[in-house]
Amino acid sequence: AAKRLEGKTILITGASSGIGRSTAFEFARTCPNNLRLILTARRIEILEKIAVEIHTELGEGVKVFPVQLDVSKPDQVRGLVNALPEEWREIDILVNNAGLARGVSRAPNISEDDMTTMFATNVTGLINMTQAILPIFLERPDGGRGDIINIGSGAGREAYPGGGVYCATKAAVRSFSDSLRKELIATRIRVIEIDPGQVETEFSVIRYYGDKNKADAVYAGVQPLAAEDIAEIVVFTASRRENVVVADTLVYPSHQA
Numbered sequence: 001a002a003k004r005l006e007g008k009t010i011l012i013t014g015a016s017s018g019i020g021r022s023t024a025f026e027f028a029r030t031c032p033n034n035l036r037l038i039l040t041a042r043r044i045e046i047l048e049k050i051a052v053e054i055h056t057e058l059g060e061g062v063k064v065f066p067v068q069l070d071v072s073k074p075d076q077v078r079g080l081v082n083a084l085p086e087e088w089r090e091i092d093i094l095v096n097n098a099g100l101a102r103g104v105s106r107a108p109n110i111s112e113d114d115m116t117t118m119f120a121t122n123v124t125g126l127i128n129m130t131q132a133i134l135p136i137f138l139e140r141p142d143g144g145r146g147d148i149i150n151i152g153s154g155a156g157r158e159a160y161p162g163g164g165v166y167c168a169t170k171a172a173v174r175s176f177s178d179s180l181r182k183e184l185i186a187t188r189i190r191v192i193e194i195d196p197g198q199v200e201t202e203f204s205v206i207r208y209y210g211d212k213n214k215a216d217a218v219y220a221g222v223q224p225l226a227a228e229d230i231a232e233i234v235v236f237t238a239s240r241r242e243n244v245v246v247a248d249t250l251v252y253p254s255h256q257a
């Protein structure tokens, strides 16, 4: 796996926490000698700490470039590649991970603000990111080369009451991944959809507007996945032989129905 990742430049959205943060570490630990990580999120100070942690643990073989980026702001996304130093622009792997749920509300009570935030981040943000990076992939020989790894959710396959908007955003991600993979079939660009079940991260705290007790109650009676469990799958998919695409994966805790 390490050999296939060597020399790659990997861009991760939502790298300041949970699955994105773990994915950064997992790539770095898998290929510690020759890798570039562009870590993006809104909380730049956390990204800078992660960069220091990676260098402290693994030395200078992994180069880390933290970038403040709000994926829900189309202008920021569009300006991203040009703002990168030249040697950081040859991105090989895009991990579209940034996302969130806000509120658990039945249809009559869904707030406009929550709805807009979820769609702007999970759907439009992911599509805008893909549009920003895809030209780099398409310029390469043989019709193009690169990996787009989209973090969807089990919620995009099976909705639950009170989660109508979040589930709809993740169903949209699935459809977009599926369509894009088919559009790019003649290239060496791989589109990979990974749909996690329950993972214990900041996700539930944000979903309940910071109410930690409500967030903890989500995991009562189940043993959720850790962010590392998904990170391992991300790195596994990215490090298959070039003609293999792990196109669509559901990753649940073994006790989740």
Ligand code: NDP
Residues within 6 Å of the ligand: 013, 014, 015, 016, 017, 018, 019, 020, 040, 041, 042, 043, 044, 069, 070, 071, 072, 097, 098, 099, 100, 101, 121, 151, 152, 153, 154, 155, 195, 196, 197, 198, 199, 200, 201, 202, 203, 204, 206, 227
């Ligand atoms: P976390 O809340 O721990 O991490 C979410 C990350 O997304 C943070 O780094 C956050 O960074 C970033 N983010 C949020 N909004 C934006 C934005 N507008 N622009 C840029 N970055 C943003 O949650 P997870 O790690 O669990 O979530 C990661 C992905 O996994 C999400 O897409 C989520 O929907 C999905 N998922 C999670 C599951 C779970 O049970 N945890 C289950 C299934 C899917 P910052 O705030 O610094 O911008």
